[in-house]
Amino acid sequence: MSVLRERILSTATDLFQTRGINSTGVDTIVAEAGTTKMTLYKYFRTKEELILEVLRKSQSDFQSWLDLKFSTSNQKPTEKIQQLFDFIEEWVSSPSFLGMGFIKASAEFPDEQNPIHQLSSQQSRDFRLYIAKLAADANIQDADGLALQLSLLFEGAVQAEQMKRGSGAIKYAKQAAKILIDGARK
Amino acid sequence: MDILNSEWLIAMLKKSGSTPHSRLLHLFDLLDDWLDAPKMQPRVDFKPSQGDSPLVHYLTLEAAKAGAAMPELLANQLYFMAIAAAQEKLHHQNPASLSHAKNAAKALIAAQTKREFHVPKKPAYAVAASTILIISSMIGYQFWKYNDIDPVAHTAQFASDTMPNMGPATGMVADASHLTASPEQTAALFARIEQMRKGNCQLIEALQLPDSYKKVYFENIILGQISVNREDQRLTNQLLDMVRCNYTPMLMANSKN
Numbered sequence: 001m002s003v004l005r006e007r008i009l010s011t012a013t014d015l016f017q018t019r020g021i022n023s024t025g026v027d028t029i030v031a032e033a034g035t036t037k038m039t040l041y042k043y044f045r046t047k048e049e050l051i052l053e054v055l056r057k058s059q060s061d062f063q064s065w066l067d068l069k070f071s072t073s074n075q076k077p078t079e080k081i082q083q084l085f086d087f088i089e090e091w092v093s094s095p096s097f098l099g100m101g102f103i104k105a106s107a108e109f110p111d112e113q114n115p116i117h118q119l120s121s122q123q124s125r126d127f128r129l130y131i132a133k134l135a136a137d138a139n140i141q142d143a144d145g146l147a148l149q150l151s152l153l154f155e156g157a158v159q160a161e162q163m164k165r166g167s168g169a170i171k172y173a174k175q176a177a178k179i180l181i182d183g184a185r186k
Numbered sequence: 187m188d189i190l191n192s193e194w195l196i197a198m199l200k201k202s203g204s205t206p207h208s209r210l211l212h213l214f215d216l217l218d219d220w221l222d223a224p225k226m227q228p229r230v231d232f233k234p235s236q237g238d239s240p241l242v243h244y245l246t247l248e249a250a251k252a253g254a255a256m257p258e259l260l261a262n263q264l265y266f267m268a269i270a271a272a273q274e275k276l277h278h279q280n281p282a283s284l285s286h287a288k289n290a291a292k293a294l295i296a297a298q299t300k301r302e303f304h305v306p307k308k309p310a311y312a313v314a315a316s317t318i319l320i321i322s323s324m325i326g327y328q329f330w331k332y333n334d335i336d337p338v339a340h341t342a343q344f345a346s347d348t349m350p351n352m353g354p355a356t357g358m359v360a361d362a363s364h365l366t367a368s369p370e371q372t373a374a375l376f377a378r379i380e381q382m383r384k385g386n387c388q389l390i391e392a393l394q395l396p397d398s399y400k401k402v403y404f405e406n407i408i409l410g411q412i413s414v415n416r417e418d419q420r421l422t423n424q425l426l427d428m429v430r431c432n433y434t435p436m437l438m439a440n441s442k443n
Contacts (some may be wrong), residue, residue, distance in 0.1 A: 110233050112277060121277075148274075148283065149290040156266040156294075159234070160259060167259055175297035180290060 005043040008033050013054050017098035021051055021108045021116075051105070051116055058101035059123050063130075065091070077137040081150075082181055084134060085174040088154065092161055092170045099162040102127075103155055127151060135184070146184045150177055189220065190232065190269065191240045199244065206251035206377075210264060210295060213245070214288035217272050221284070232272040234265070241265060250374035253381045254298040257374075264291055365416040375419050376412055378426055383410075385431035 011033040015024045026047055030040050044050040069087045070080060091097060102120035109116040131154075132147035140146055157173035189195060195216060202212035245261035254260045271287030274280045367375075405411045406422040407429070413419060 107234060125278075145282070145286055148280075148286045149293075152267045152270050152287050153263075153290045153294065155270055156263040159266040160262045163262065168256060169259055169263055172256075172259070172294060172297045173263070175300075176290065176293035179293040179296055183293075 002043070004035060004039060008035060008040055008043060008050070009054060009057055012050055013058060013101075014098065016051070016054060017101070017104065021105060026050075048116065052119055055101045055105055055116070055119055055123065059126075062091070062100075078139060081131070081134040081138045081140075082178060084131065085150075085154075085170075085177045089170045089174050092158065097161075097165075100155075100158045103158055104162070107159075124151070124155070127154075138181075138185070140181075140184045142184060146180060149180050153177055153180075189217075190265075193240075196240060196244050199248075206248040207295060207299075210245060210248050210252060211288055211291055213241075213264065213268055214271065214284045214291060217268060218275070218284035221272065221275050232269045232276065234269060239265065247370045247374055249295075249298070251370075251377045252295065252299055253377055254295070256298065260294065260298045263294060267291060267294075366414050367416040367419045371416070371419055372412060372414055375406075375422060378423070379407065379410060379412065382407075382426065382429060382431055 008029065012024070012029050015029060015032060019028075026037060026040060029050075030037050033040075040050070044053060066084075066087060069090075070083075073080075073083060075083050102123035105116050105120040106124065109120070111117055112121075128147050128151040131150050132143045135143035135146045135150075153173045153176055157169040160167050160169035198216050199209055199212060202216065203209045242258075242261050242265050245264055246258045249257035249260040249264075267287050267290060268284075271283040274283035402413070402418050402421045403425050406413055406418065407425060413422070
């Protein structure tokens with residue numbers, strides 16, 4: 001990937017998270033990235049294409065980070081579902097946390113026919129499937145049901161945290177997740 | 187149509203249960219029933235409100251009454267979960283989404299309202315210190331009330347300077363005396379004080395409070411005579427924020443030492 005394309009993506013990611021997607025114009029992105037509109041449109045034909053690529057990359061980065069955390073932990077498969085919330089807490093508490101791309105995008109583009117809404121909705125479902133797999137590995141019978149409960153907790157906490165940094169939302173979501181996981185094991 | 191912030195939904199919630207806990211959870215049942223009803227209404231979108239949300243305001247009051255550690259945060263999390271679950275049911279035809287959201291909400295409410303278990307190093311001394319503090323506070327109050335003098339006037343200015351976000355105290359209570367708190371606010375404050383009484387609490391140094399806070403402190407927090415004056419309640423809530431409590435049952439604390 002070209003350095004310039006990478007810089008445009010990184011700048012757009014930061015601006016979308018801090019100022020909002022609809023509120024950030026292409027002019028602002030190119031000014032912040034130190035490039036020109038012509039260069040931006042060389043790599044991304046439209047703003048919509050840029051937003052979609054930002055969402056894909058953000059989700060891919062988050063997933064890679066999670067995979068790395070699990071690969072370096074020594075937890076048994078049955079314990080990984082609880083450990084997921086330890087990692088999420090670590091991620092949300094880090095100074096670089098700016099929010100979750102698909103959650104913000106879904107709120108800003110509520111029209112179901114919009115490709116941005118469709119992608120963010122798909123990413124939300126993919127993350128739930130990821131949790132369902134961890135639940136199945138933990139021998140939980142209703143893995144899909146638990147995954148839906150945990151993903152609702154997770155998304156609610158991230159939205160609250162996006163509203164107010166340091167809210168403590170993820171701490172309570174983690175405690176609630178433990179209650180739900182322990183209950184589902186019985 | 188913004189069903190989430192409609193007067194109808196809040197009115198239904200108010201009469202949906204006998205406890206704050208059950209009223210918080212009925213949000214998910216009501217939305218579930220509403221989405222199952224034959225659709226006479228126009229197309230509905232479930233999305234977060236742009237400005238202040240009456241529903242979040244209502245849920246915050248109920249969360250406070252339920253004894254939540256951070257009522258506004260709990261209200262916001264429940265609100266977002268309800269929206270996500272309603273969207274899931276509406277757009278992805280998942281009939282059980284609100285029922286699962288209700289389960290998750292139960293766990294979240296439990297996490298926010300559970301007692302904190304911290305074992306104090308010297309529980310016996312802590313209890314003795316709290317008891318002495320309460321007794322000395324009550325004696326001090328009687329002395330202050332009936333003699334109409336301030337035994338620690340020289341400390342009042344210092345205390346006023348060291349308390350963050352207290353705002354100007356002089357005359358505030360008198361000026362706002364015509365403002366009455368709502369029954370919900372009074373109930374929420376009553377719930378906070380009841381919660382405090384269940385713990386082993388390190389009360390604040392009452393004699394160092396500015397005069398205008400002493401009366402509110404002794405009557406509302408020490409004696410439990412909750413004022414219906416809105417400004418008194420605001421001061422009481424600020425003072426309660428300064429009280430540190432430990433909810434370890436004594437038998438459990440002693441058995442661990």
